[in-house]
Amino acid sequence: MGVVLSDFRPVYLTEPVKQDKLREISIRFAEFVATSNGGSSGRSAANAAAGTIRAAWEKYGVSPKHIDSRRISVLPDTEAAKDPADLDFATIPFTSTFLAKAGGPDIDDRLAIFREHARAALEKMYPDVDDAPGELIHVSTTGYRLPSPVHELVSERGWFHTSVSHCYHQGCYGAFPAVRMAAGSLAAAQSGLARAGGRVDIAHTEICSIHVAPDCLDAEHIICDSLFADGFIRYSAFTDDAFRSWPGRGLEVLRYADTTIPRSLEAMTWRPIVNRFEMTLSIDVPRLIAAHAEEFIGTLLRDAGLDLQSDKGDIIWVIHPGGPAIVDLVGSCLRLSKDQIALSKDALREGGNKSSATVPQIWDRILRDPDIKQGTLVVSLAFGPGLTAAAMVARVV
Amino acid sequence: MGVVLSDFRPVYLTEPVKQDKLREISIRFAEFVATSNGGSSGRSAANAAAGTIRAAWEKYGVSPKHIDSRRISVLPDTEAAKDPADLDFATIPFTSTFLAKAGGPDIDDRLAIFREHARAALEKMYPDVDDAPGELIHVSTTGYRLPSPVHELVSERGWFHTSVSHCYHQGCYGAFPAVRMAAGSLAAAQSGLARAGGRVDIAHTEICSIHVAPDCLDAEHIICDSLFADGFIRYSAFTDDAFRSWPGRGLEVLRYADTTIPRSLEAMTWRPIVNRFEMTLSIDVPRLIAAHAEEFIGTLLRDAGLDLQSDKGDIIWVIHPGGPAIVDLVGSCLRLSKDQIALSKDALREGGNKSSATVPQIWDRILRDPDIKQGTLVVSLAFGPGLTAAAMVARVV
Incomplete structure (x- = not known):
């Protein structure tokens, strides 16, 4: 079968919003949260006063160079269309809930x-x-x-x-x-x-x-x-x-595998806390994943009757764009060309990291591309806590 | 295959504790929480003072008639062995965390x-x-x-x-x-x-x-x-x-199915909140499930080449003992005898509702019973939010 x-x-659910605009909105939102909650949180108010918020976002925020725009369901289109300076966070349903406490709504x-x-x-x-x-x-x-x-x-x-x-x-x-x-x-x-x-x-x-x-x-x-x-x-x-009997194109699943990456348990965590799901992310994640990518993908391809080095040029590569660094690093470990990782980098640029929805949206894009012929092999790879790497070999049919 | x-x-991880002892421990624990947090919660302290806690537990607590004992991982064996009157909740790691706030530890x-x-x-x-x-x-x-x-x-x-x-x-x-x-x-x-x-x-x-x-x-x-x-x-x-090549006995899976029960969405909910996972449970749950049990199980058995009414006597029935009422009610809807629901009621009596671990522990018990012959059919049924009913037909091999 x-x-x-x-x-x-x-x-x-919403239109995409430009990354530089989202940064400005995020800075103003953080300032709103800090000043609204000055009474209960001296640190927050001090941050806002000193311009610390803007400095932190300019230092750490993912640049518009990597992400062009993202869709944010909690920000209605009518609000996103405004000049960020005109936003009244006290009247937007989601952001207004941060008025009462800096941590925002409970889980x-x-x-x-x-x-x-x-x-x-x-x-x-x-x-x-x-x-x-x-x-x-x-x-x-x-x-x-x-x-x-x-x-x-x-x-x-x-x-x-x-x-x-x-x-x-x-x-x-x-x-x-x-x-x-x-x-x-x-x-x-x-x-x-x-x-x-x-x-x-x-x-x-x-x-x-x-x-x-x-x-x-x-x-x-x-x-x-x-x-x-x-x-x-x-x-x-x-x-x-x-x-x-289905009229459309599809991806025939040929083989899949996943693996736990050694000594990487604490590199990424995701857990429910009082007021949200909380992620921690070590800067080692791209390196840890890239170090095991070649062996993992090489084995999967062999199991599917393929050879990484001789077949990689005929393959469309989908590397989950978890962040700006990971696609480049995995691509370089698999010795892929810039063209071969372009699809994954484009996905990040065009929408950010949509967690588990990211890779299927790339699959959709592949099937809609008339230049991609029947029979083309597609190898997809994604990562998450564990650290876990999961991959699939498929063929356009 | x-x-x-x-x-x-x-x-x-721990020894079973008698249900009547657990009730006494729970009452004293609730009193400890109420009096420890009297300053921040007038209601709790008042409850304790008025003996409301004991009255509520005596009214609503599941009776030792239905449950003989349960295993509670957060209560160490050394503490469970004591007379409840001698327990010092301020020194038991889990219960001591309720000293600071009545809601206990955060999620x-x-x-x-x-x-x-x-x-x-x-x-x-x-x-x-x-x-x-x-x-x-x-x-x-x-x-x-x-x-x-x-x-x-x-x-x-x-x-x-x-x-x-x-x-x-x-x-x-x-x-x-x-x-x-x-x-x-x-x-x-x-x-x-x-x-x-x-x-x-x-x-x-x-x-x-x-x-x-x-x-x-x-x-x-x-x-x-x-x-x-x-x-x-x-x-x-x-x-x-x-x-x-495996030496032990097993349950050969013959057929499974699940179904969503109409108009029952709000009858059972389970969701993360600030300080725990919170369950709500309508008193209608047993009735809603029982009303659909015969059609659901009848269809599953027909799909497996069996007939509910003519084959039910040869079947070992496993009905998830979610609570005291559900097993009786489902048993009566399927027109099972007292003997046929005894295994499920015994499971509740011997250990309470262990959520998803309950049914597999009954399967284990079936396979360990030398009186249950090879070839015996086992039909298992469980329920949860949705409401969802899930069932499986298996055979002892």
Whole structure:
């Protein structure tokens, strides 16, 4: 049995906002938070007064050289269209909640916003009320509450026989375990273990913007808050039989693998805290991943009957653009040319890091490109806490 | 390809404590929290003074008639062995953290305790440092942080080629999506999509006790705090080929399914809040589930070539004992005899509701029972938010 990924449908809740404008908005938002909470936090007020906020953002914020624009669900288009100097953070629903405390809304309030935006995205992904998949895998690293937004969708639509699965808290490589789950479900159904539907859907709702920390001026927080964006995409995994009657192009899954990178446990952490999900990120991450990329990808390609050095020129490479450094470093370890990493760098430039939604949005772009021929090999690679590296070999069909 | 579950290994971090003793400990703990925090919470102190705490626990607490004992990881054996009147909550690590505030530790501190206990349980599950599975699926509804306890295990053991999967935030029915994932992985590997290992492990670490709310005296909180327990179990999913050379007995997976129950979204919720994961539970849950049990199980059995009414007498029934009412109600809807639901009621009596670890611990018990013959059919059913019902038909092999 073969498995083909197709019918990619990215959806958007807001327009993209230029990175330099977002920086200015972030600085003014942080100043608003600091001055609003001066009474309870002398440090914050002092930061604002001394221009520390602007200096920190200018020092640590990811440059518009790397990211052109990002989509931020908690900033409505009408507000994003204004001059940042004209923004009144006390009247924008999300930012106004930082008036009462510098740490902003508690985690349950932030996850209530997650629910609202995730539901809106799912409604856009499924405009057809009769479009019930046999299984719907919800992928998110940025929000969990039960019933989940996908429970709500299937319940309200009356899709009572759609099996709901959650692929949560994996990190930026979330698409890879989701594809594994989908392929596994299709294969198990063919073995008679469940009703064979021929199609399993995967829906990513990543709302990184609810976890911002405008009261934190250290490098890690400012890097995260200027790097991550919100991303939403739905796609389907078909059995090759079911795909035959499907009109679109697809990515046939040939082989996947993942690995834990030695001595890297503390390099990246992601955990629920009182008022958000909190990330820590060591500057060693790109180096740790790059050091193991060649062996990991080389082995995967051999398992797929390919050879890294002789075949790499015929392959389209998708390297999760976790940040500006990682794509260059992994590309150089795999001895890829500038052209071969351009697609990944473009994805970062055009939208920032949308966590697990990033790689599927690149897959969508590949399938929409008429210059990419049937049969072209696509090798994708992403990373996350563990550190974990996950990869997949696929072919355009 | 067939899939067989075997090598069940429940592990325990603490001894069971009698339910009536746990009630007395809970009452005294709640009194300690109320009086310790009298300054900041007039309501709590007043509750304690008026004997409201004891009255509420006597009214709402799950009776020793339904639960004989439970295991509570945050209460060390040395403390549990004492007379409750002699307990000094200010010196027990977990309970002492409620001295500073009635709400107890923040969510990140509670999840740090989760990490510690989950790691201890995983170490006990894997005494052999060379026992690396091809994939290790971590199931939990009670704690998530990255790197996960399973990331830590595989990294420290040097199991770099063990694929790590997280099956999180599903609820009490978590074993069912985990088995689906494991069966899917084995089937997909047979299709050549990944290296075929022949064995996928599933490890449940459910630490419900870290989410207690001794400052809440309403029915829902007291029911939860007197019903849930901690549970840990590891087991393996083998391909039938790999199982042939395995010495133990197993459960051959024949068929599984799940369904979302109409108009039941708000009947059960589970979400991270500032200081714990918070559950809400409607008294309608047993009725809502029971109303759909016959159709759901009837359809699953037909898909497996069986008939509910004519075959039910030959089947061993495992009904997740979510609480005292649900097993009776589901049993009566399926027209099962008292004997047929005894196994599920015994599981509740002997250990409380251990969330997703409950059903696998019953499977283990079935396989250890020499009176249960090869070929016996086992039908298992569990529930969780959505509301979701999940079920599996298996056969003792």
